[in-house]
Amino acid sequence: MNTRRDTIDLLLQLAFLEGKITTHGLYEQTVPKRKPLMRSADTARAALAQKLEVALLSSRSRATSPLTLGTFLRGWRQHQSLRPQDVFSRLGISSNIYRMLERDRISPLKISLASWKKMRQFFQIPLNVLEDMIRRTHQLVYFRTSFRTTLARYDARKNKKMKAATLEKAAEELFARATLPLPQKEQEKLNAFLKALANDNV
Amino acid sequence: MARVSNQQIVRELKEGDRIGCRHLVDLYQWRLLGEATRVFRVPRVDAEELVNDVLLAVVNKISTFEFKRSDGDFHFWVMTIFRNRVRDFMRHRASTDGLWENFDEAALEDDKAYSASEREVVRSILQNYEETLTLPEDGEAPAKNSAGGALEAIAQALDKLETWERVLLRCRALEIPYEEIARQTGKPAKHLKVYHARVKKKFLNILAQYVPIAR
Numbered sequence: 001m002n003t004r005r006d007t008i009d010l011l012l013q014l015a016f017l018e019g020k021i022t023t024h025g026l027y028e029q030t031v032p033k034r035k036p037l038m039r040s041a042d043t044a045r046a047a048l049a050q051k052l053e054v055a056l057l058s059s060r061s062r063a064t065s066p067l068t069l070g071t072f073l074r075g076w077r078q079h080q081s082l083r084p085q086d087v088f089s090r091l092g093i094s095s096n097i098y099r100m101l102e103r104d105r106i107s108p109l110k111i112s113l114a115s116w117k118k119m120r121q122f123f124q125i126p127l128n129v130l131e132d133m134i135r136r137t138h139q140l141v142y143f144r145t146s147f148r149t150t151l152a153r154y155d156a157r158k159n160k161k162m163k164a165a166t167l168e169k170a171a172e173e174l175f176a177r178a179t180l181p182l183p184q185k186e187q188e189k190l191n192a193f194l195k196a197l198a199n200d201n202v
Numbered sequence: 203m204a205r206v207s208n209q210q211i212v213r214e215l216k217e218g219d220r221i222g223c224r225h226l227v228d229l230y231q232w233r234l235l236g237e238a239t240r241v242f243r244v245p246r247v248d249a250e251e252l253v254n255d256v257l258l259a260v261v262n263k264i265s266t267f268e269f270k271r272s273d274g275d276f277h278f279w280v281m282t283i284f285r286n287r288v289r290d291f292m293r294h295r296a297s298t299d300g301l302w303e304n305f306d307e308a309a310l311e312d313d314k315a316y317s318a319s320e321r322e323v324v325r326s327i328l329q330n331y332e333e334t335l336t337l338p339e340d341g342e343a344p345a346k347n348s349a350g351g352a353l354e355a356i357a358q359a360l361d362k363l364e365t366w367e368r369v370l371l372r373c374r375a376l377e378i379p380y381e382e383i384a385r386q387t388g389k390p391a392k393h394l395k396v397y398h399a400r401v402k403k404k405f406l407n408i409l410a411q412y413v414p415i416a417r
Contacts, residue, residue: 007324008402012375013242014301014331015356017289023369026386027376028281029274037236045227048254052223055261056215 067173068137070104076123077102091119104172107141108134109193116197131194138190140175142182205229208276215264226257234284241377242288252291256284297335301328316406323410327355355412362408367401370394 015021077087088098093115100106108116120130182190206225214222231253238249260280269275295301331352360368366387373383380391387394 009375015353020353020357049224049227053220
């Protein structure tokens with residue numbers, strides 16, 4: 001059997017890997033039909049499976065701790081298979097405000113302390129978790145204006161809409177995860193709000 | 203062991219069931235390892251690392267995966283991740299060791315069907331590809347998207363071939379069996395085997411028109 005590889009084939013492979021040419025799914029369909037050349041040792045397979053199990057556990061714990069109020073509210077509602085209208089009336093807030101909260105489009109500081117108290121009781125969230133979510137959501141809403149300005153300058157002829165949406169999603173996650181310093185005035189406003197929330201719950 | 207379906211693996215992984223990881227490894231590790239070493243000629247040690255990375259990415263991103271049409275959706279999704287990892291491996295190799303050095307140059311040199319200028323065409327494309335991946339002196343990161351641009355001529359040259367010729371070249375480069383290609387093109391497998399080398403030669407001649415060679 002000739003085991004040598006033709007250079008033209010390798011050029012074509014590069015073009016395939018770089019997405020310049022396609023087999024319209026034929027390659028992918030062929031893969032499961034091929035005879036296996038080798039199998040890894042049982043120990044290697046077990047080691048890999050163990051590594052994946054650790055990754056699975058950590059990815060699940062990441063997914064179960066919501067970063068912002070929007071993520072939390074959306075996740076909770078979807079888990080309960082409820083519609084937005086089923087939730088906002090129970091929380092005593094308007095439909096618009098609830099929808100904006102779910103999409104992290106409004107600062108939690110704009111919602112009254114009484115409403116937060118109601119929500120905390122309704123969702124049974126510990127105060128420190130709620131404070132953390134309020135802090136992150138406020139930060140996200142505050143900085144969103146600046147990344148929207150940046151996105152407005154973003155231009156690409158192909159898939160502009162999709163790329164912009166991906167970038168925005170990535171930026172949102174980044175802002176939600178990052179610990180960014182707010183301007184002093186804004187920070188003081190947030191601290192005062194959180195202090196009032198804590199006092200209100202004493 | 204009874205073969206598990208992709209649907210089952212996805213369900214297990216999404217539910218955080220550890221058995222899903224074992225099923226994923228059982229079904230995909232050897233399959234991807236075979237592809238990496240046999241089709242893309244990735245050295246065994248690198249291939250094992252690459253496949254581990256692919257399966258790790260599958261587990262980490264499983265929450266974003268949704269079936270849209272059939273059980274095969276998952277396989278296609280895994281293969282897309284695999285392809286991207288192999289591409290990254292090739293890019294890394296191109297920007298460090300150089301691809302030409304890793305190619306079996308003798309295969310081309312020995313073949314009397316290829317002239318010196320045709321060999322130069324291949325070398326020129328590879329050099330162009332490598333240059334787009336090399337870090338510029340000002341320290342800026344290379345534009346990864348431009349790496350594909352260096353291979354644009356290949357797609358253009360393929361477009362000049364007849365449909366069956368194009369399918370034959372693309373598929374054989376990925377070691378798809380002649381019988382499978384015969385089903386797609388409607389040409390007998392024997393005929394395709396005979397014509398493969400000639401079509402390659404024809405392709406190279408067309409490619410030469412698109413690639414300027416520095417003399």
